[in-house]
Amino acid sequence: MPFIDFQSPSLYNLSAIGILREGPVWGVSGEHMAYLMYDSNELQEAKTNIVTIHDDPTIIKKMIDYFYRGDYDDSPDKSHLATNPDYESPTTKAHVNIEMYNVADKYAIEPLMALAKKKLEYRLTLVWDNKEFIHIIEKVYGLDSPQNSKLRETIAKFAVEHLATLIKLxxxxxxxxxFPLFSYDFSTSLIQRMARVETKLRDHEEYFLSLPLSYIVVMFIVFIARGSAWNVVNLSMIGKV
Known part of the structure; x- marks a missing residue:
């Protein structure tokens, strides 16, 4: 991939370009052309103001929307699901954000990558579905996903948090x-979580041992008294049966 100097003024001396795909041609202002040219060969599109892309049109449309608004709607574009057989268009918000992250990574748009990651995390926190999460794992660790995708760390973390239900599937x-890499990331995240728990338990143990002996004795007596009271209640209930 050729080096592109994004600070070069000449790169932005373009009034508008067209994005060529099946169907309508989208117009994009010159200042955003650099991103779309990043994946091209020797910037040939600069001569014609036409950029030919080979990505899912529904995602590219949302990316262009991000160029102008600084945000995008992560709802699936159902109007294109049947009219674009060459693409497996996303059917859930989580999948939209994954595909957006992948496209942003391809064109080196780091702010959009960060936004897509944030939206995916929010979606997984707001709505959890075990079966959908399995599909998310397949997407994030599949062949079409960037090798150093930061989404993988997110997916491994959520897998650990929901292990009690996922393990049943x-x-x-x-x-x-x-996906051995997912297994590795998942194991690493699980080990890190166990280490944090162990550290907290050790801190509590050190705090408990640092207390005065008299205070510990009083706490022990209170604990025993509460247990005795609970036993008396249980015995009285048994006697009534």
Whole structure:
């Protein structure tokens, strides 16, 4: 990929360009052309003001929207699901954000990558679905995903947080075998979490041992008294049965 000097004024001396794809031609102002030319060969599109792309049109449309608004709607574009057989258009908000991250990574748009990651994290926090999460793992660790995708750290973290329910799904075992890198990231995240828990327990233990002996004795007596009171209540209830 050729080096592009994004600080060069000549790169932005373009009034508008067209993005060529099947269907309508989209217009984009010159200042955003640099991103779309980043993946081209020797910037040939600069001569014609036409950039030919080979990405999902629904995602590119949202990316262009981001250029102008600094945000994008992560709702699936259902109007294009049947009219674009060459692309597996996203069907959920989570998938939209994953595809947006991948496209932003391709064109080196770091602010958009960060936004897509944030939106995916928000979506997973707001709405959790075990079966959908399995598909998310497949997307993030699939062949079409960037090798150094920061989404992988996010997915591994959420997998650990929801392990109690995911472990019940046979498919979860299968994806850990099918995607060794996910298995590694998941194990690493789990070990890190266990280490944090162990550290907290050790801190509490040190705090407890640092207390005066008299205070510990009083706490122990209160604990025993509460246990005795609970036992008396239980015995009285048993006697009434």
């Amino acid at each position: 046979p498919r979860f075992d299968e994806v850990r075998i099918e």
